[in-house]
Amino acid sequence: MGFGVVSLLNAVFRRMFTSAGLRPGSAAVDADTTIHFWACPSLLPSSSSSEEKERRPVVVLIHGFGPDPTWQWAAQVGPLSRHFDLVVPTLLFFGASATRAPARSDAFQAAALAALLTGGGHLPGIGRRRTVHVVGTSYGGLVAYHLARALHLHRGDGAIELGKVVLCDSDATKGAEDDRALAAKGGVTEVTELMAPADTKALRRLMALCVHRPPKYIPECLLRDMLRKYFADKREDKIALIKGIATGEGFQLTPLPQEVLIIWGEFDQIFPVEKAQKLKEKLGEKATVKVIPNTGHLPQQEDPKLFNRILLDFFLQPASTYNGATAAAK
Numbered sequence: 357m358g359f360g361v362v363s364l365l366n367a368v369f370r371r372m373f374t375s376a377g378l379r380p381g382s383a384a385v386d387a388d389t390t391i392h393f394w395a396c397p398s399l400l401p402s403s404s405s406s407e408e409k410e411r412r413p414v415v416v417l418i419h420g421f422g423p424d425p426t427w428q429w430a431a432q433v434g435p436l437s438r439h440f441d442l443v444v445p446t447l448l449f450f451g452a453s454a455t456r457a458p459a460r461s462d463a464f465q466a467a468a469l470a471a472l473l474t475g476g477g478h479l480p481g482i483g484r485r486r487t488v489h490v491v492g493t494s495y496g497g498l499v500a501y502h503l504a505r506a507l508h509l510h511r512g513d514g515a516i517e518l519g520k521v522v523l524c525d526s527d528a529t530k531g532a533e534d535d536r537a538l539a540a541k542g543g544v545t546e547v548t549e550l551m552a553p554a555d556t557k558a559l560r561r562l563m564a565l566c567v568h569r570p571p572k573y574i575p576e577c578l579l580r581d582m583l584r585k586y587f588a589d590k591r592e593d594k595i596a597l598i599k600g601i602a603t604g605e606g607f608q609l610t611p612l613p614q615e616v617l618i619i620w621g622e623f624d625q626i627f628p629v630e631k632a633q634k635l636k637e638k639l640g641e642k643a644t645v646k647v648i649p650n651t652g653h654l655p656q657q658e659d660p661k662l663f664n665r666i667l668l669d670f671f672l673q674p675a676s677t678y679n680g681a682t683a684a685a686k
Contacts, residue, residue, distance in 0.1 A: 362581045369426040376433040378442060382452070383478035385471035389448070389455035393472065394426070394433075396441040399481035413487040413519060415440040415671070416473070418503070420494030420526075421551050421594065422566075423586040424451055428493065431660035432667070439672065440489070443479065445469055447499065449593040460593065460600035462495070466502030473507065474516065482516055489519040489671055493656060494626070497526020498601060504612050520671060521612055524619045525653050527627035528609050529634050530601075534627075541565065541625065552587065552594045559583050565625040568652035611640035617670045618643055619663065621651035644670075 378394040385391055399414070415436055419425035425444050436442055446453040447465050455468070476483050488507065492500025500523060507518045527534065535547040542550040542561045553559040556579040564570045587594075616639050620632040629647060636643045646666050651658040 361575075361578050362585060365427070366424065366585075369424070369430040372430045373426050373433055373444070376437040376442070378433060378437070378444065383472055383475070385468055385475060385478065388457045389468050389471075390453060391445055391448070391468055391472045392452045393443060393445040395443045395479060396437070396481075398441055399443065399479045401477065401480055411486055412439065412441050413489060413671070414482055415442050415489045415491060416469070416500075416503070417442065417444045418469070418490070418492035418496035418500050419444075419447065419450070420492075420496045423582065428654075429656070432656060432664060435664045435668065439668065441481070441486075443473070443482075445472060447496065449590040449597060454590075460596040462498040462597075462601055463502045464600075465499045465597075466506050469499065469503050470506040485517055487517045487519040489521070491522040491524070491667070492526060493524040494526055494653065495597070495601075497523040498528055500526070501528055501609075501612070504614060508613060518614055520615045520617065520675075522617045522619060522667065522670065523635070524656060525621055525624050525627055527631045527635065529631060529638055530627065538626065548595045548598050551598055552591050553583065554588075554591065556580055556583055559587065566653045567658055568621065568623045568650060569658075609635075609638045611638070611642065614642065615670075615675060616643040617666075618645045619655060619666060620645065620647050621653055621655040621658065622647050622649045623651065624653045626653040 373394050377396055379397055379400065380392070380394055381400060382390055382392045417425070417429045417432065419428040422428060425446055429444055433442060433444070448455050448468060472478050473482055473488065482488065490500045490504055492498070500521060504518060504521045507516060539545060539547045539550060542565060544550050544558065549558055550562055553562055556576060559579050559582065560574065563574070618632050618635055620629050622629055632645045632647065636645050648655040648659055648662055656663045
């Protein structure tokens with residue numbers, strides 16, 4: 357039964373991506389590294405510029421740990437695709453994206469995505485001074501921060517114009533003490549045991565911490581198949597990614613030159629909501645915080661309607677005029 361449910365959900369989420377106009381692709385961004393992604397056809401090599409009616413801004417959606425990015429962004433791609441051309445990459449060591457390079461940091465992930473976006477031949481539709489907005493959730497938010505820095509360095513080559521940045525439930529200020537507290541909350545010795553679960557018991561713990569109102573019953577067979585499909589593969593590499601996160605001690609989180617929206621779930625148990633204000637203090641005056649009520653670590657899935665409204669309000673407002681005035685959010 358588990359296999360059937362997971363396969364059905366996977367098909368549903370992929371269908372939501374294709375219905376939003378996205379198509380799967382892959383690119384060898386260097387001799388060692390291949391990135392798989394979903395993207396709007398107008399950005400792909402097969403697209404003809406004469407077919408494109410308008411050069412819309414681009415939004416890059418970067419997933420966190422867990423299932424395939426189609427699961428994590430299914431509720432966003434439809435509403436966003438009405439206004440933007442989308443790129444949804446699969447991070448290295450998740451799905452089919454892979455590298456032979458030894459680095460395992462979030463900055464290394466960002467460098468690979470920067471190569472995908474600025475390489476010219478991979479997504480040639482971006483290379484026409486399009487505005488590129490970046491969104492990242494959880495671990496993907498850490499990657500998004502470094503990607504924004506990397507893309508800012510490319511601003512002078514005429515390829516892209518970096519727009520706005522959104523960080524969702526992503527604690528770029530965390531240190532070893534935070535990791536110890538999270539491990540204790542999850543009933544494990546090391547945070548890697550929680551974020552890269554090795555068995556269904558650990559996966560249950562992770563799922564219970566990720567959402568504000570976890571389901572009361574999840575069949576064991578469903579958990580086994582999710583573990584096999586989305587967590588067991590490249591587990592040692594994922595553990596190395598967790599250990600390679602460049603936050604806390606010795607890491608200088610500095611303000612970005614772009615406007616930044618920080619979105620947080622009110623009852624996030626992975627990264628407590630007070631971390632949103634701490635992140636804003638580090639990122640400076642151009643950062644705005646929006647807290648989504650009655651959600652946990654995955655507000656984009658727990659309250660997608662409000663999440664999408666906040667996201668669209670931010671992106672569609674002219675630069676420097678957004679004040680986060682969404683009445684239903686704090």
